Amino acid sequence: MSSLFKKMPGFHRLESLWKLSYRAIAIEPVLTRSADEETKYRIDEIIGRKTEKTTPDMVPLVFGDRVVFTGNAVKGLFRHVISSQLTSAGHTVCVQDVKAPKKGPPEGRQQQCKPENPCFICTWFGTGSRQGALHFSFLESVKNIGDVVARDPIPMIAMMDEFMATSVEKRAFVIVVPVKEGTEFTGWIKGVNLSGEIIGAVKEVVDMSEKGFIQFGGLKTRGYGSMRLEITSIEKYSTTPFKLEKEYKGEELRKFLESCQAEYHNLLTKTSSKTS
Ligand SMILES: [Zn+2]
Numbered sequence: 001m002s003s004l005f006k007k008m009p010g011f012h013r014l015e016s017l018w019k020l021s022y023r024a025i026a027i028e029p030v031l032t033r034s035a036d037e038e039t040k041y042r043i044d045e046i047i048g049r050k051t052e053k054t055t056p057d058m059v060p061l062v063f064g065d066r067v068v069f070t071g072n073a074v075k076g077l078f079r080h081v082i083s084s085q086l087t088s089a090g091h092t093v094c095v096q097d098v099k100a101p102k103k104g105p106p107e108g109r110q111q112q113c114k115p116e117n118p119c120f121i122c123t124w125f126g127t128g129s130r131q132g133a134l135h136f137s138f139l140e141s142v143k144n145i146g147d148v149v150a151r152d153p154i155p156m157i158a159m160m161d162e163f164m165a166t167s168v169e170k171r172a173f174v175i176v177v178p179v180k181e182g183t184e185f186t187g188w189i190k191g192v193n194l195s196g197e198i199i200g201a202v203k204e205v206v207d208m209s210e211k212g213f214i215q216f217g218g219l220k221t222r223g224y225g226s227m228r229l230e231i232t233s234i235e236k237y238s239t240t241p242f243k244l245e246k247e248y249k250g251e252e253l254r255k256f257l258e259s260c261q262a263e264y265h266n267l268l269t270k271t272s273s274k275t276s
Contacts, residue, residue: 004091004270005120006195006263008133016245017237018191020202024139024209024216026185027226029150029178031218032060032069043177046146047153056153057174058218065144067179069216071136074187077216078136079125081208082201083109086120089268093121098128120267124191124198133194139187139216141179150180156222178224185227199234200264203257206231231257 040055060067087108095105097112113122115130126132154176206229215225238245248256
């Protein structure tokens, strides 16, 4: 596959800088990953001590006054969806060493790429040994924590593996306080020397999210986490000298994303016709 996608010029050559701003709206209740005890108390106060337990077991991650997803969690989601789509199209992308099962990578995947010959995924998302060209910000709720958490805690019988992530105690009955539907989050993706293909791949994930297929955070199998994404603007900066070259918004943004997505679709087709 390495010969099929448009190569990134390399970090030694700074050709362009990009900022993709986006918003995410919760379609279902959402539980951003785990939280410390202090946050549990804080949320318990917000909802008004409705549970029989001292504090709820699963509450959103909070920074300052906002509910957040870490940039790493968002990046992992994009990486997973794009990797699995490319694999399904017949492209060979790698599995990071830290994620690979002991018996080797799953069918259709290769071992982590050598730094000098990265696959599409390593090029843009990086690996332990290689810097990626994309950087994901925290995804932050627009409103305050008090305005976004569900006021009625949800009791749930937990599977042990779900629950083990939140506590070392072994209770099977857990109290969940998610972020409510309709909550808006904003964030951005920064990039160095981006190609149309990778911007198109991001747009592809956005399209899937519109139909409810992209889920964030915990308890996905329980119907939590679906978020609708929308790219709100793209800024492209030239670098010699550094200045804003173009800001895509509205109709121009729509057209630009459409052309990037066409490049990405073209990449998907290239390999599937070659290997099948
Ligand atoms: Zn790779």
